[in-house]
Amino acid sequence: MPFTLPSGPPVTFKARLHDARTATAIGRWLGLAMAICFATGVVSHYLQHPPGWLADHLPSRPYWGYRFTQGLHVASGIAAIPLLLAKLWAVYPRLFAWPPVRSVLHALERVSVAVLVAAGLLELFTGLLNTFQWYPWPFNFVPVHYALAWIMLGSLLLHVAVQWPKIRDHFTLRSSGTLALPESDGPDRRRLLLGVTAAVGAVTLTTVGQSVTALGRLDLFGPRSPSHGVQGLPVNRTAAAAGVTAASLADWRLIVDGPSPYTLTLEELRAMPQHEVILPIACVEGWSKSARWTGVRVRDLLERAGGGPEARARVVSLEAVGAYRVMEMGRLYAQDPLTLLALGLNGEVLSMDHGYPARIIAPNRPGVLQTKWVGRLEVA
Template identity: 55%
Template sequence: MVRKPALMEKVAFTSTLRSEGVAARLGVLLGISFTVALVTGLFSHFLQHPPPWLNWPSRPVWLYRVTQGVHVIGGLATIPLLLAKLWTVYPKLWQWPPLRSAAHAAERAFVLLLVAGSLFQLFTGLLNVAYTYPWSFFFTTAHYWTAFIVYGALIIHVATEWSKVRRSVPVPLEPDRRRFLLTAGAASGLTVLLTVGETFTPLKRLAVLAPRNPGIGPQGLPVNRTAEEAGVGPAGAEYRLVVDGTVRAEYSYEELLRLPQHTVELPISCVEGWSASAHWTGVRMRDLVAGAAPDAVVTVESSERPSGAYRVSELRPPHWNDPLTLLALRVNGETLHLEHGYPARLIAPNRPGVMQTKWVKRVTVS
């Protein structure tokens, strides 16, 4: 007979709040949450890095605002559920013997991937929306690939545990276990309430946990990357916007102002979850590149330092042809603040804020 080490004998897991039913219910909630996060996260990723054959639609204008808000706020709300789930099942980590067979070893390996990957995704995601990066890797790439590892491990875990879920979920919980589950759910709901205002502006006063309040910043709009961080100074009289490629032109700032001006209401929707609507005034992109082929790709380039990860962004035909897509010169009736891209910035519907290029100096039609 294999005897447990003395340390194992001293560990007691006697809480009556733990049960298969509690673990199964938390697992179902986490499965739903992780599925929503994967779908919305992939939508965001492929909006930012679309394959050549994929032209995302520009309408509805609010779509990215909703999907990314759900992705970030839902991810934050998942943290209390994950912690409750881990507390419920962690005694299984101390099972003895730890590996009973090859199949059991494989099952535990996938559980390890699921737990470690889930913690990595949620807590690095939390630090990302707080603009804190105590690591050297590129968050976007790590977050993207880890998502597939976690979801693959989740599918395998669901397959191995499904019989327990079907057996235990229909059975009513005892009052103390039901209260524990409701407490975890309430913590998750409170997280939503205290962050959703960063996307749903009527509740912005409640967004005390949100890293960006949508009403704070120059001209009432938040700023992620400042002009100083981008190495951009005020544009002088020498500023020229160059249109290059199959369409060629050059404009001073005053000449841009004399072109037909249009005003649209569009949100800035950041990948970190916050969004804020504003009235933008400027030149329609399709007017600026008039004469471009219908299937042309328009590249917008910023004057920020070449090291900027999103210094250049692409506009595929659905976006540059949309009358709502502007080279904006004004916001809410005022000349653009330098922090918002003066003298000119891109604003387009259904598009991540990181791709709404500021301090535009060149537009290339290819």
């Protein structure tokens, strides 16, 4: 690939495998990983921040749904990182092509590549840091991450459209299109792809155990180990971080507001019919684990306050500040018999860090919406 920069001697890239077939072979898997990551990310976003028209239609079943989709989201995002780096290695000589713009189509191609690379790198690496709850940037992660996902999707579709002739020529193992590629590159290309596959497998297997219980022993680099934590369950936000203390709970009462409002002490709550469910806590960072919860059904509390079978719920936490201090619960969640105001965890009274004296546990919900330290429940 000889060319001349604006000044200086000609530059020639002599390394092999910087070709369309290698780029397409890696791009197939990168595109699949990004598609899965995007789709599951949209699911996660709308479960966390549903618009009003959707809130009552979000399904509470299957109860393990969010655990599956969010685990897949984080796993596919982590797998996409070595794939994106390998893809960039395969095509980086094209960044130095001269002249930089040869036609309108070529300009579109370079713009799509620039936006795709920038959005892809920022999206994947900020997402990775989010799994560790590390935010070394001044912007709000959630809306920026969501917006970047759409920018990345748009630039990816534009890039595929511009590059489609080359992708089509090299998409299958036997196709070679109009380009005569050296047969001697075949073994090296297979070794490269095998190495990339090994890298993807390594980063996936050593992190996916945080959400797949059967692979828990391989969870070497995941930010959370589901097997460690208070009462056998990890904790993201402690009572101290939320500003909840034993002194602030000394005179705790649950306020249930609605057409027929009432209050309950902890002893009165425990005297009500108790139900036991096995449900997972599934956090947006990717980790999840099932646990045994006991408590009072939310729909029973809402019914007593005058809420009918169509009632929604609004839950208010005692924590002083927090983006999810007030949580809205759609009708299907509020009326599901698995949705509890939980008082116990794994046969024990809730610890402070797990939301003592009472917390929400519901099926198919992000962990940030399983509100802890509940002080108020409203018929909505």
